[in-house]
Amino acid sequence: MNQTKYIFVTGGVTSSLGKGIIAASLAKLLQGRGYRTTIQKFDPYINVDPGTLNPYEHGECYVTDDGAETDLDLGHYERFLNVPTSQANNVTTGRVYLSVIEKERRGEFLGKTVQVVPHITNEIKDRMQLLGKSGDYDIVITEIGGTVGDIESLPYIESVRQLVWELGENNGIVIHLTLVPFLAAAGELKTKPTQHSVKTLMESGIKADILVCRTEHELSQELRQKLALFCNVKKEAVIQSIDASTIYEVPNLMLEEGLDVVALKKLDLPKKAAPDLKTWNTFLRRLKTPKQTVNIGLIGKYVEMQDCYKSILEAFIHAGAANETKVNVISIHSEHINIDNVAEKLGPLDGVLVAPGFGERGIEGKIEAVRYARENNIPFFGICLGMQMSVIEYSRNILGYAEANSTEMNDKTKHPVVNLMEDQKTVTDKGGTMRLGAWKCDIKPNTLAYRIYGEKTISERHRHRYEFNNKYKDELVKAGLIASGVNPDTGLVEIVELENHPFFIGVQYHPEYKSTVANPHPIFVHFVAAAVNFHKK
Numbered sequence: 001m002n003q004t005k006y007i008f009v010t011g012g013v014t015s016s017l018g019k020g021i022i023a024a025s026l027a028k029l030l031q032g033r034g035y036r037t038t039i040q041k042f043d044p045y046i047n048v049d050p051g052t053l054n055p056y057e058h059g060e061c062y063v064t065d066d067g068a069e070t071d072l073d074l075g076h077y078e079r080f081l082n083v084p085t086s087q088a089n090n091v092t093t094g095r096v097y098l099s100v101i102e103k104e105r106r107g108e109f110l111g112k113t114v115q116v117v118p119h120i121t122n123e124i125k126d127r128m129q130l131l132g133k134s135g136d137y138d139i140v141i142t143e144i145g146g147t148v149g150d151i152e153s154l155p156y157i158e159s160v161r162q163l164v165w166e167l168g169e170n171n172g173i174v175i176h177l178t179l180v181p182f183l184a185a186a187g188e189l190k191t192k193p194t195q196h197s198v199k200t201l202m203e204s205g206i207k208a209d210i211l212v213c214r215t216e217h218e219l220s221q222e223l224r225q226k227l228a229l230f231c232n233v234k235k236e237a238v239i240q241s242i243d244a245s246t247i248y249e250v251p252n253l254m255l256e257e258g259l260d261v262v263a264l265k266k267l268d269l270p271k272k273a274a275p276d277l278k279t280w281n282t283f284l285r286r287l288k289t290p291k292q293t294v295n296i297g298l299i300g301k302y303v304e305m306q307d308c309y310k311s312i313l314e315a316f317i318h319a320g321a322a323n324e325t326k327v328n329v330i331s332i333h334s335e336h337i338n339i340d341n342v343a344e345k346l347g348p349l350d351g352v353l354v355a356p357g358f359g360e361r362g363i364e365g366k367i368e369a370v371r372y373a374r375e376n377n378i379p380f381f382g383i384c385l386g387m388q389m390s391v392i393e394y395s396r397n398i399l400g401y402a403e404a405n406s407t408e409m410n411d412k413t414k415h416p417v418v419n420l421m422e423d424q425k426t427v428t429d430k431g432g433t434m435r436l437g438a439w440k441c442d443i444k445p446n447t448l449a450y451r452i453y454g455e456k457t458i459s460e461r462h463r464h465r466y467e468f469n470n471k472y473k474d475e476l477v478k479a480g481l482i483a484s485g486v487n488p489d490t491g492l493v494e495i496v497e498l499e500n501h502p503f504f505i506g507v508q509y510h511p512e513y514k515s516t517v518a519n520p521h522p523i524f525v526h527f528v529a530a531a532v533n534f535h536k537k
Helices: 019-032 073-081 093-105 116-128 154-167 192-203 221-231 247-257 259-266 278-288 306-322 342-346 363-375 385-397 448-453 470-478 522-536
Strands: 005-011 037-043 090-092 139-144 172-179 210-215 238-242 292-300 325-333 351-354 380-383 416-420 435-443 457-464 466-468 481-486 493-498 504-507
Touching: 005 019, 005 154, 019 037, 019 073, 019 139, 019 172, 019 247, 019 259, 037 073, 037 116, 073 306, 090 093, 093 116, 116 154, 139 154, 154 172, 172 192, 172 259, 192 210, 192 221, 210 221, 210 259, 221 238, 238 247, 247 259, 247 278, 278 306, 292 306, 292 363, 292 522, 306 325, 306 522, 325 522, 342 363, 351 363, 351 385, 351 522, 363 380, 363 385, 380 385, 380 522, 385 416, 385 466, 385 470, 385 493, 385 504, 435 448, 435 493, 448 481, 448 493, 448 504, 448 522, 466 470, 466 493, 470 481, 504 522
Parallel strands: 005 139, 005 172, 037 090, 037 139, 172 210, 210 238, 292 325, 292 351, 351 380, 380 504
Antiparallel strands: 416 466, 435 457, 435 481, 481 493, 493 504
């Protein structure tokens, strides 16, 4: 293809309708037809990135190979497409304004008055086309965060209007996702909110090319005709997005609705062959028809909000399907675990995962959970902070260092078995300054880690400031803790495990970020398999 085509996805009526899932599903179908497709997310908040946001505010912060702290929707993009994203795939208002202000300070605008139009909109348009101009993609899908009509979204909507005009006919289209609510009192679906949303979009100079309607009930042909007429789209471009039992059904539902065919027609592109979804549907079949069930406890401090551990929950879905097993993830708040109730809370489980996190709250509960899993031979998996908790627990209860701790929790501890990384000690800014992105890890042969990966060197994504304190490495190894993975450049211990345990592994990195439908992460796959074996005993 000579020219990259662009698809913009906007939302209306309410937030949380699933723009990211629709964008990822369409991308999956286009990819299945042979088009090189990527997705990017433009978020209207003023934070430079989500790295400093409380997980309760915005869900998990997803990290890419190149160290970008991004919106969790990028996780969906990777899980659906099995293609890595990057810094260029997520842009915020904060990043846009920061860039423009820096250019103004350098004098790049030649003394002009810097304004939203054209300077901010030009910056947004440049970033919208960054991936398209790389030559790596035929189609770029851009999801605009927020809802049409929001003050924060106005510069993005204006940028889309300008860019669609500049790209010319058949080179840029707009998909508008809205809600068609069912009013129980009236016993019918209502189109008026969608009509108003489309009108708001048109007031900004944008005509929706395709309407995707979230609904709990089937849209009748009469209703589709009504929406087409009053929203100024063709009837074939009114797409029903009905509630599904799993997000992984959505690509098939969009295929049935013809979303990809309509989009290609409007972009003046050939349909090519029907999408190859064989691998996808094999996964879906295994997901829907499991042969057994296991209960795995997720021990965390943000368990009230599922999006805080989104990638972990999705990785369990991938690994469960790989094992033809339904994984019931039981969220347990670490603040509510103590020595008196740990057996009651963890005893019925087939596996224990101690989740990542920051700060002192709930730490003692996590340490108690590690101890119980270790002593009772329950399959254990610790991620990032969870791995650090396993080191602290082992230091306290096996080495006998009762005060062992991380300097994140107690900077006066006598035994800082987890310590602030050396290159972090002079850091004052919190945003974008942790160890981020992909780092190598060398794995020792004849270890659980090597059996899991089957490779001597791996690459995994990081997001942390504190690390295993190598001053205690010899003592801990002598006492039976195996340092089975080490960063070849820094000497940082990346993986710890126990030999005489059915499954006990802690990793400093975040394996959940790399788990996809096509490639479930091997640690999660082996952890679920260990839980199945434990359940059968």
